[in-house]
Amino acid sequence: MVIRHTDESHWESIPVLNYKEEGNSFRKITRQVLYDGTRELPCQVRYFEVAPGGHSSLERHEHVHVVFIVRGEGDVLVGSEVQRISEKDVVTIPGNTWHQFQADRGSALGFLCLVNVERDRPHMPTAEDLESLRRDPRVASFIKS
Amino acid sequence: MVIRHTDESHWESIPVLNYKEEGNSFRKITRQVLYDGTRELPCQVRYFEVAPGGHSSLERHEHVHVVFIVRGEGDVLVGSEVQRISEKDVVTIPGNTWHQFQADRGSALGFLCLVNVERDRPHMPTAEDLESLRRDPRVASFIKS
Numbered sequence: 001m002v003i004r005h006t007d008e009s010h011w012e013s014i015p016v017l018n019y020k021e022e023g024n025s026f027r028k029i030t031r032q033v034l035y036d037g038t039r040e041l042p043c044q045v046r047y048f049e050v051a052p053g054g055h056s057s058l059e060r061h062e063h064v065h066v067v068f069i070v071r072g073e074g075d076v077l078v079g080s081e082v083q084r085i086s087e088k089d090v091v092t093i094p095g096n097t098w099h100q101f102q103a104d105r106g107s108a109l110g111f112l113c114l115v116n117v118e119r120d121r122p123h124m125p126t127a128e129d130l131e132s133l134r135r136d137p138r139v140a141s142f143i144k145s
Numbered sequence: 146m147v148i149r150h151t152d153e154s155h156w157e158s159i160p161v162l163n164y165k166e167e168g169n170s171f172r173k174i175t176r177q178v179l180y181d182g183t184r185e186l187p188c189q190v191r192y193f194e195v196a197p198g199g200h201s202s203l204e205r206h207e208h209v210h211v212v213f214i215v216r217g218e219g220d221v222l223v224g225s226e227v228q229r230i231s232e233k234d235v236v237t238i239p240g241n242t243w244h245q246f247q248a249d250r251g252s253a254l255g256f257l258c259l260v261n262v263e264r265d266r267p268h269m270p271t272a273e274d275l276e277s278l279r280r281d282p283r284v285a286s287f288i289k290s
Contacts, residue, residue, distance in 0.1 A: 001223040005233035034213070034235050041209040041261055043188050045235075064186040068179070068213075068257065070233070078146040088150035088215070090179050090190075112213065114259065116186055 003034065008071060009049050009110050019048065019056070025124055025145060028054025028103070037117035044117055049110040050074065050103035058100040058133075058145045063119035065093035067101075071110030074103045075142070080133075082142045085109075098125070098133060100143060148179065153216060154194050154255050164193065164201070170269055170290060173199025173248070182262035189262055194255040195219065195248035203245040203278075203290045208264035210238035212246075216255030219248045220287070225278075227287045230254075243270070243278060245288060 003011050010016070011034065019029040028051035035045040047070065050056065058077070067076075073086035077100045078093055084105075085091060091111075093099045103109035125133065125145060134140040148156050155161070156179065164174040173196035180190040192215065195201065203222070212221075218231035222245045223238055229250075230236060236256075238244045248254035270278065270290060279285040 001226070001237050001239070002221070002228045002230060003235040003237075005231075005235075008233070011233075011235065035211045035237065035259075038209065040207075040240055041188075041211065041259070043186075043211075043259065045211060045213070045259065062185075064183065066180045066186065066188075066190060068190070076147070081146070083147045085147060086150075088153070088156075090148040090150075090156065092146050092148075092180065094146070095185055112257075114180075114186070114188065114190065 009047070009108070023057070025057040026055060027144070029056055034112070042117040044115050046113045046115070047110065048113055049108055050101060051108055052103050052106055055102040055144050056100055057122065057124060058098060058143050059122035059124055060096055060098045061120050061122045062095045063115055064095055066114040067091040067093065068112040069109070070112055072103065072107035073105045074101060074109035075105070076101050077139065077142055080136050080139055082138055102142070102144070154192070154253070168202070170202040170204070171200060172289070174201055179257070187262040189260050191258045191260070192255065193258055194253055195246060196253055197248050197251055200247040200289050201245055202267065202269060203243060203288050204267035204269055205241055205243045206265050206267045207240045208260055209240055210244070211259040212236040212238065213257040214254070215257055217248065217252035218250045219246060219254035220250070221246050222284065222287055225281050225284055227283055247287070247289070
């Protein structure tokens with residue numbers, strides 16, 4: 001019933017997985033599933049860790065994320081806002097909202113991410129979406145795709 | 146979308162609440178609701194902090210808990226097992242399983258606890274339950290009720 005941490009970003013018996021199985025919209029990021037969801041509590045708790053200089057995909061989807069920063073610092077885009085984040089901050093990503101996490105402050109960025117087990121697949125931005133996102137200079141200078 | 150932590154165990158705009166509104170089955174423990182659950186993601190993320198020497202209620206219920214230790218160390222009873230816990234450990238409490246968290250190692254014990262929004266109320270042990278729990282000497286020496 002207890003899954004012990006073995007160091008700052010690993011747990012006994014929890015494999016370190018690829019962030020996604022395919023694509024090149026992300027960089028230096030891994031995934032560990034700490035709670036896989038059950039009928040009684042149909043949520044997944046995943047731990048993502050972005051190595052310094054890495055980032056998650058720029059994406060959006062209908063499902064909601066609740067994120068808790070466990071380690072390090074970085075920045076996050078939520079909609080059209082870029083915000084600095086550090087250990088113990090809580091980030092809510094509403095449905096259908098562009099978002100991207102970046103470990104752009106010299107340290108790793110590790111966070112828990114809570115989602116429903118049943119959820120839609122993420123959408124990556126089309127050329128048109130990117131054009132629209134880049135109209136905001138702060139967003140334009142932040143996003144990596 | 147970002148709720149910033151203001152110190153090791155507080156967040157901007159998040160009130161510190163009583164652990165429970167009534168009862169005396171617990172000691173030196175507070176509750177903060179970091180995510181209150183929505184139709185899209187019907188889970189609550191609560192942060193509980195047990196001050197040194199305090200404990201949560203000894204209780205059981207049908208709903209499942211997923212717990213992530215954020216701060217300090219302590220011990221937890223899950224069923225008939227007492228286990229030491231520290232920062233970054235993950236504890237799953239299955240349904241209908243007696244459990245109690247104790248900050249019994251000289252530091253505070255702070256943890257996230259994930260639950261469904263829709264859940265049953267906890268049951269405290271009856272005199273008969275306590276008698277049965279106390280048949281195991283390790284459990285008997287641990288529990289506070």
